[in-house]
Amino acid sequence: MTRKILEVASLTKVFGGLCAVENVSFDVDEGSITALIGPNGAGKTTMFNLITNVYQRSDGDVLFCDESICDLPANKIAGLGLVRTFQSARVFPGMTTLENVLTGAHLHMLAHPAQQMLWLPKATREERDLVAKADALLDLVNLLAFRDVAATDLPMGAQKLLEVVRALMAQPKLLLLDEPAAGLNDSETEEFAALICAVRNNGISVMVVEHNMSLVMGVADKVLVLDAGRLIAQGTPGDVQNNARVVEAYIGQEFSPQDGD
């Protein structure tokens, strides 16, 4: 039996009068790719914000590796191995692409700031190894040519990829991706799908919000469908595609939009 890495139990979030997430429960299996889909405004991003405690929950609980993380500050949650990206790519302005990626490794720096200050060989070596690792990752997503460019000067799609790479540098156990493929063209999206699979095969569980159905249906082991804050279906991609409620939720929208938003 596979272990559950994330368990969400009757999670609820009310904004003023609006119930953005209503009594939602689901699990994420260790080593799987879980997709969270739903029409615009369904509450997907809010769900991520609740899991990472960016928003205070109204009710419910979130367990990560069997531990409640609802009341931990965001940086502690990241420290436990749950790292997320943001829907509006939040690369750090004023830093180059490479520096952005290196920032992701913050949790795993062995050298103490005092050792860095003194230019000790240990710190210098660690820094050099990190740069090599970051370069390799940037190469993987074809961003190596831009390593010394201001990250905010990259096109949107590249910024989102950069954010994913930055999150990977944090060596998460579970990676939450909010619309990572928005802004990528078809061939780039395919490459990205391969990247997500590679990440999963390296033992990192992934939960991804995505509007691109071919991407979702291609890579996900399990799909969760959110509509107006409620979880209306979950199951394998096949199950969900044939679910009447899901089709209904998407009525008025094209069922397989090729690109989000």
Add this chain to the structure above:
Amino acid sequence: MNEAIQIAIGGVLLGSIYAMLALGFSLVYRITGVINLSQGAFCVLAALTMYSLNVTFGMPLFFAALAAIAFTTAIGILIGAFTFVPGMTRLSNSNILMLTLGLLTMINGVMLLIWGSQPYSLPPFSGEAPVVLFGIRVPTQGLWIVGTTLVLILCLWLILFRTNLGKALRACAENPAAARLMGIDVKRMTLLSFGMSALIGAIGGVVVCPIISIEFVTGQEFTISGFIAVTIGGLQSFGGAILGGLALGVLTQMTAGYVSSMFSNGLALGLLLIMLLWRPNGLFAPALRKREDVREAARVQVGIVRLQGRQGWILAAIALLIAILVPHIVSYGMLSSLVITGILFLAVIGLDVLMGWAGQINLGQAGFMAIGGYSAAILVTRYDWTPIPSTLFGMALSLLCAIVLSLVVMRLRGLYLALATLAFGLMIDSMTVGLTEFTGGPSGIVGIPSFAIGSYVFATPTQMYYFVLALIVTIVLLLIGAMRSSFGRALQAVRTDQMAAAALGINVPVHKMAAFAISALLGSLSGSLYAFFFHYLSPEMVGSVRSFELVAMLIIGGEGTLVGSVLGVALLTLLPTIFQPLAAFKTFAEGVLLVFSFLYMPQGLFGTAVIRFNRWTHQAASRITPSVSAVNRGSV
């Protein structure tokens, strides 16, 4: 009893002025989202203009008042159009705050040039004889003040809530982007709010001039008091601003009357800190709930200043070589100025770590210089400590203050942090002046010996020069080591996006505190050395004006580069030495350069030079492929 009432009336009068200023603050804040620190200067400008028109040119008082108000408002609109409005479109809110600080300094500098530093006062509008109301004597000017305040409040209310213009102004306050879509000229509204705040300031200055004497620095005090008032009342509420002003006026007058005026400053500042802690949104405003997922400052400055590895070292070596040779070629007086440059540079490096890297504004850095300077001076002259332990003691004390202060302001950001540090600096100011038996009061401490290590005394400027140079090189090397690795990256992440930083596991409060601690330690060290070098220390050497100057030096030189700010320090320290006649222009130049840097040279002298240099060597350019440099050009 009667005395209490008299004091209370004095408080209400003073409070009315604070209330007017607070209204101006609140107005600009609500429409543009930023605080306009230059407002107090318009008060003083109007008052001094009225004085000149009346006394020098013999204009009748009443017309002089009207003309002064009109003149000041016109100047305000002019300044707003050329600085504030363009600044609003390209600077982050905290940089706008410092831009207005630059404006305050600039106007102060102009007034210093025109009117000198002596105090001025004018006769009351309607004669000296007080009127008696219900058996209480009220100076007639008081009626003018209260009446004007009431009329002003009424007019403002009518404009904002009963006209279309007001509707447009309020729309800008709610959502500038949406207002723009609705066809509202946001720039004009911004200018209008700035002009209105100048007008309010001018009216306040004119009516208050007869009851308090005015000099060029009074503007600063007005700004600060108005600011405290609006923080107490709540930036979001006009009613709150008025009540905050009155409360502050009465409270300070009461303490001044019954305890001491030294204590009343401290009380006002203590009140500010408590308010910032307890209800940062003020007493009368409901806590405003913003969508938390929206990035706070969209207009963060993004200039990247990097020297490629080897080039950097070569240039640094050349600079160091020049620095080592310099004492052999310059005059004695010049060498002293260079030592001062070095000592101040230490404080600015600290400020750079905090502001340039961690993005936290500190308007009270001289407060730490004061702690360091006075600790050293007192321990050495009074208790026969040797220089090193007394310097270390000062640093420990500064560290303690920094930790306490950062715990206090931990939850605050940008604006409020700037204000809390300003309050801290002012509090230290009033302590250095007020605790006479310790600090020697305004006349300061004399007879401080030279710095010494063991029995080696750094008695001459040359010795001191090399000592400071060695210190700077060591500290810069240490900090570069930290800043080029994870610590520096974490600070930069905190600077631009705290939420994304936390999502990567960066402990935001701890990093802010560490940056603050470094800043305080270096400030304190600089203050101690300053005292040892001058053999003398007085409050204004390490007062709030110095804090502003340090910020100006940092911005002019270039933030976020550790070494770049030396250019700013040198410019503002050496120029007055080289061209003696220019010394009087110092305040003015500081303000102008600060404003200019923010608007046209956001990377500062150093950053601009490095960017030019990089372009010239094509080092950076060759790495950028054509597509990205196209994007580059498109977005900048």
